[in-house]
Amino acid sequence: MARFNIRTAKPKSTSRVTSTGRVLRTCEGGRGRERDARSELFLLAVANFVSQNTFYETGADRDDRFAALVRRLAVEDPSWTAGLLGWLRGEGNLRTASIVGAAEYVKARLDAGATEGPANREVVASVLRRPDEPGELLAYWTSRYGRNVPKPVKRGVADAVRRLYHGASLLKYDTASKGYRFGDILNLVHAAPDPDKPWQGDLFRYALDRRHNPDTAVPPASNRVLVAHRELMALPVAERRAVVTAPDGPERLRAAGLTWEALAGWLQGPMDRAAWEAVIPSMGAMALVRNLRNFDEAGVSDEVAARVAARISDPAEVARSRQFPFRYLAAYQHAPSLRWAYPLEKALAHSLANVPALGGRTLVLVDRSGSMFYSRLSERSELNRADAAAVFGTALALRAADADLVEFGTSSEPVRFRRGESVLRVLERFGDLGGTDTSAAVRRHYRKHDRVLIVTDEQAMYSHHGDPTEQVPADVPVYTWNLAGYRPGHGPSGTPHRHTFGGLSDAAFRMVPLLEEARDADWPWAS
Template identity: 50%
Template structure:
């Protein structure tokens, strides 16, 4: 054990997620502890895909708990919530949860006594900070107005100004083409009408007028200040039967023409009115966002795009700056790895997931990593995801193991019934320079029955400097007679009960993005870990 690890073990590291000392039980009946309001809100928020059922909790109950906790936190410490909500969007990359949190912050703030409200950060600043993509002002407005009578379709002052700030910053020609879908409950034109944003330039004044006309009259005028909208109108004027031939006739100029008209791959498929072939994909790949490219690796293979086009995508996956700018969850690269049928994407996706996990600390000394692969971890992350919590846990746990100076990594669960349950675990070798995605593919399976976290720890711990447990925390057993070293829980589910009481050397971090590793790294280099915002 190195000097740093020895010193940490003696003093005891602490983290910001605290428990109250009040005993409860996990969903499996094991020992549990209630978290304080901030701790419960944080662990829920960084894992909460809004309106999604989980193994132990219905989506509606989970969302109600999220809102209730946020109101409690505003009443306790509005300044903390005001810092947390924008970080939830920027740092944890939780898009819908941050939209809901911003709206509920505004409502909870309005319910505070006048003196507390005056001392708190404004709803305007929190809302503007939480809305980071051009469709999010509309999502915010839809959530705010949900269930209200038509006569109350208005936004109060601070809310209106926060949405207006976001609209001025985010509404562009490209945003209008991508996000102003006619099927949306709240269109971009509705946001302009309700929030009354101030145009930042003459072109945006024309754009706001265009969006209003499109919303109310079905069409808008693309002035000379709106060249992308004009170029799109010219494309739409091409008769449908001639569009495929027109695309081919453009030859090497096709990517430029599509980019100037703000054509996404979805728009191109609609414009062509049929399946996308290699010519179509080759024309749109240069202007595709990285997330769109990753989602379509299988489609590129099926269409038979040549290696030159594939190399363009591979180069972007290998570019750390582009991967980080895309703000994609590491899990998206795992999903693409599972879906893409050809070997040509394996290495680029491995590079991309490495870039997206840049905050994984290189832990010194010996580290014990336990990755929960019990039955509850078989639950999918969302209704639209093909990934499970078991795969998420394996991705995060194995990433720690690969980066650590020396790591013993186990996947674990239990055999038998409730009364005669016995621990079951397998060691996973972490070859230096090994493929994280292949390790997850091979070992990220929720096939180990029940959850005996603490029994497994006692059987696998042999003088390690620290223990990292990646789990949903719903254990059957109790944390008795544990070693006096840092035990860091990486939570990937956000359920109510903590599986161990927060104390020196008993710390919880987590989430579904790379953000949890920032906290883990801080804990291992400082005596006291704080909030990541």
């Protein structure tokens, strides 16, 4: 009789976040699992806004743990670590963690005399993707390791400078509030102009002159943006308001690279309706989303508001802006006018494009414990991990063929929803449920589902029934989506049917269909 070579036989899939087998205690005293160094760093990196406190860890402790893991793996596994850092700044969309990681990568390898693996210069350049980031990396390095900047850092920064510096970036990011101005960076790294950009030599000279002789620096005639900006700056204050009300006002502001942040200072007066309507055409989608309340308070017209709504809900604009999905929830909560509700719902849906439509029956458990509410996701956000968990869990439940959506803490309750309902409306039904009795929630609500997905920080309380994954039969997949990156996990991972992934974007959902198709889910930058 055939035992293995039968049509129903499937290979057992594995995921890369892997437990070591060593038992730890969670921060709430539950039975937890240690993960290997690569898994711990990955989950911390994709959930970490540098220097931000969390419920169980201070920002300083998290930063130290992150830096220590990067330094260790930069020597032990440089190719994997370099891949993580490049992906983190790219698809992962986490700027500061990738910049810090690149600096620590180089420092560890220089200290160890390591030469195998990706070049230090290339790793530095790979994480610098916005014109202000060369200064960010140099500021981090010198504050931590002194003003002696090694050649690989200088050369990586110089590569980025040639790629990123242009007239508009100079106007937006080369401001007096920066510790490292563009001219300072050019002096330090000695970046030569890109041969394929004949105008860049004039730009570099102007950046240096603007830094050291600001009163006499004259922008090069070859750079139209800088010339147009200088002309606007030279206008008497009394004549500036007329620019924004003129028919060609929006185009003049755009041509001069005048951002919405700089416009109020240039006008030396309030950002009224006319000012906003003049600058809105040159604003990016992310800036539009952040300023919906300001548009309402200034009374922008319905016609202009309709154009804003069309842009922020356009799928191409959403993809280009690379906003985390929960940013749209923040905008929805803070924009007073209902005219933004439907565009934000559409934008949120586009930002969750990777959420799969799972077949069969799915149990989705969303962690609404106190630790998930404790800290904001970043210093510029009022949202927390509980909000992010609710966004992802709700989106998954709404798209699944048959799903039960549950919020849990000390207790647990179903969250009611109807197929086709608005994600933003369902989110209003979630509450704050105190502690983290994950095992009890799984035991109470698991009813022969085909899979269980838990969105959580994994810091479960002790249960005499065992860890949360033990409440589900061994042949039923349990997916843990970690949103905090603490060291101990609430159950095993990397074994058949027990998988952990993490992050603050919908990209993590890509693992679920792969694993259910019995295909191994590799690290995101290797797949």
